[in-house]
Amino acid sequence: MNVKNKEDSILSLANKLRWEVGVDFHDLVIESIYRDASRIARKTVVLKGGKSTYNFDRKLDRILTSPWLGFPIMFLLLAVVFWVTVAGANYPSQLLSALLLNTVHPLLKNFAEGIGVPWWLSGGLVDGAYLSMAWVVSVMLPPMAIFFPLFTLLEDLGYLPRVAFNMDSLFRKAGAHGKQALTLSMGFGCNAAGVIAARIIDSPRERLIAIITNNFSLCNGRWPTQILIATLFIGGAVPAYWAGIVSAGAVVGVAVLGIIFSLAVSWVLSKSILRGEPSAFSLELPPYRPPRILQTLYTSLIDRTIFVLWRAVIFAAPAGVIIWLVANIHVGHSSLAGYFIQWTNPLGLLFGLNGVILLAYIIAIPANEIVIPTILMLTVVTAGLTGVGEGAGVIFQLDTIGDTKKILEAGGWTLMTGINLMLFSLLHNPCSTTIYTIYKETNSLKWTLVSTFLPLAIAFTVCFFVAQLWRLIVL
């Protein structure tokens, strides 16, 4: 009993003293830790040299962050990275596609027929699952295997933090973190990688903003779509000698529009649903370092390229099966795809698109790379064209763009459909790989749903108004 009394009196004394330690005792603890640490450091740590590298860093910093040269250097370096990626990926992509699509695919098909596999099984597995996976790999792998190492190299050199440092002022006005400039650039390679890269932003609110808006960076998988449609419809709408420059301008315009949307949506998010999330800015500018080439290659290939590609392949296989099935399962006199397209066509037209496009964006959700092949296949099947394509459920792409345009025009496409497809492709929901990555990174269903449906709502809104204004003014 006595012990109990003692305990109680100690506890009540402790409770009384709690009021007297003051508001800032946590600060006092941190301060005393720093005081002790610096006292110990003064006694024991000896500094040697380092002045010359320090001066070199300083001179380099003065140039890279100067008001006149800072931005031109940044744009130049990023342009070089993109150019090397596009130019360098062209040939390996053709090689891979010749191997995986034109050689291995018929081989597998013949093999399946040879051992007597039923047509529906070989169709679902070889024409569906395998073809989708092969397509994703051949279109995705080469640009990513070039883009990510180059980007990691710039990071390793210490240049990327300077980009964030220069861009912060702009992103601060949008309620975001300067490092979002980096995740945004990374998103041009792949949105899933951009979302993962948002880990470098250590402030919760700004990190969420970067994750949700990364979708508006026009990723690798969507560049070919933009280039193809711009060449066919926008380039085709102007005199031939302007076609090249106008369609290239349209693609760059779409990419810039993406950046504008990224900043505008960041601003709205920081002022509305993310208002109460905590925020803390800090950005370290590490010293410049000579790059470690081998390590860079290894980490960027394993951590970024293979990691992202693997997720995309995993999602592409079942989607390939579904693409094949909706075109081949017949109920009555039409396929499932036919019913869906007939049913959604009026809705699609209201948004300046059509039923084929809506279905293609639903079933080709694993990767934007297979959207155009799926659209072509579905158009051929539903418009009843003969002599083109590989058959129901087999996605394909044509070698000449003239033939591609003929198919699309047979499907009812106009210049407006082309423009709206470009806008929809830029703004619509992220691919399933990215959605899954967002879930893994945020660990929250709520933010995953926001990141998925907010862009989709924006895409439909923009397409709707463009379509109606177009019909009102142009037609």
Add this chain to the structure above:
Amino acid sequence: MPDGANPGLALLVGIGVLIALGLIFWPSRGLVSWWATSWSATQRILVEDSLKFLFDCEYKNLFCSLNTIAGHLNISIDKATRLLDRLVSMGLIALDNDTFHLTDAGQSYALRIIRVHRVWEKYLAEETGVEQEQWHGEADQIEHQMSVEEADRLATQIGNPVFDPHGDPIPSPVGEIPAHTGQSLSSLKEGDIATIVHIEDEPPTIYAQLMALGLYPGMQIYVLDITNGKISFAANGEECVLTSLFASSITVEMLPKEVTVKEKSDLLSSLALGERAEVKGISANCRGRQRRRLMDLGIVPGTMVTAELKSALGDPVAYKILGANIAIRKTQADFIFIKRLAVEP
């Protein structure tokens, strides 16, 4: 052209839908937030608010009449009378000789509500990015919805805070609260030195103006002059002038005259490139994660900082702190007090 709808009509409908969505979801003005804030003042909320107010009056030894209660709760005298009758019948207050005071039950009820309110304010200040003008309003709603157990869990999660961000003590789980100390700023005399211990967050308009002046609990002030009902004082080396109405919102604790008045500190944001300074402290208005981040980077009293580099657009600026180059935005640098040092030869 196989388009079913008339484009002009579709356009109008589309714009109509956007406007309707805007009206419903617009932050802090739309229907959704209007519904959220105006869920009718039910009887229980009135009971809890009046207990809180009565406790506050007793705690600060202020006189509290039927009129002041009605005014504070924004209800008619009739309604206030019925409310007090109800409180008496619930055994929460007792009447003697026309004055009322809280019973033990009423007091512990009031302390529970106050605990939830202040714990929530502390949580908003430390763990979220909600701006300080909004803490009080949000806590006023949450105090009626949150259970004591939830408040206890939240308090544990944020390290069992003892004071709320306005400097008020948070009642302990068993309802202990230290006796009220300090006096109103308007009661000070010329030459007095004191520390701000509390800034009243009601009414919100006065609170917002005091915040705009940069005043915070823990700040040391020195009274310069009192004339015509206006008090002027030095706070962090800056001169502030307040009317007595504003000054009465601030509670201070007197310091002995021997205390040397803190000299005026410069702000880190005023440091020119190449200049060196010693950190003097971080403003109390920099809180939570942001404050911990700055301290983790080594921004504590005594640390040397040098302004190194301006970014291409001029903000942020990189400072050399403990051997590392750290970029800090101007809005953060405005929170950091420094003392300039002579530039190294």
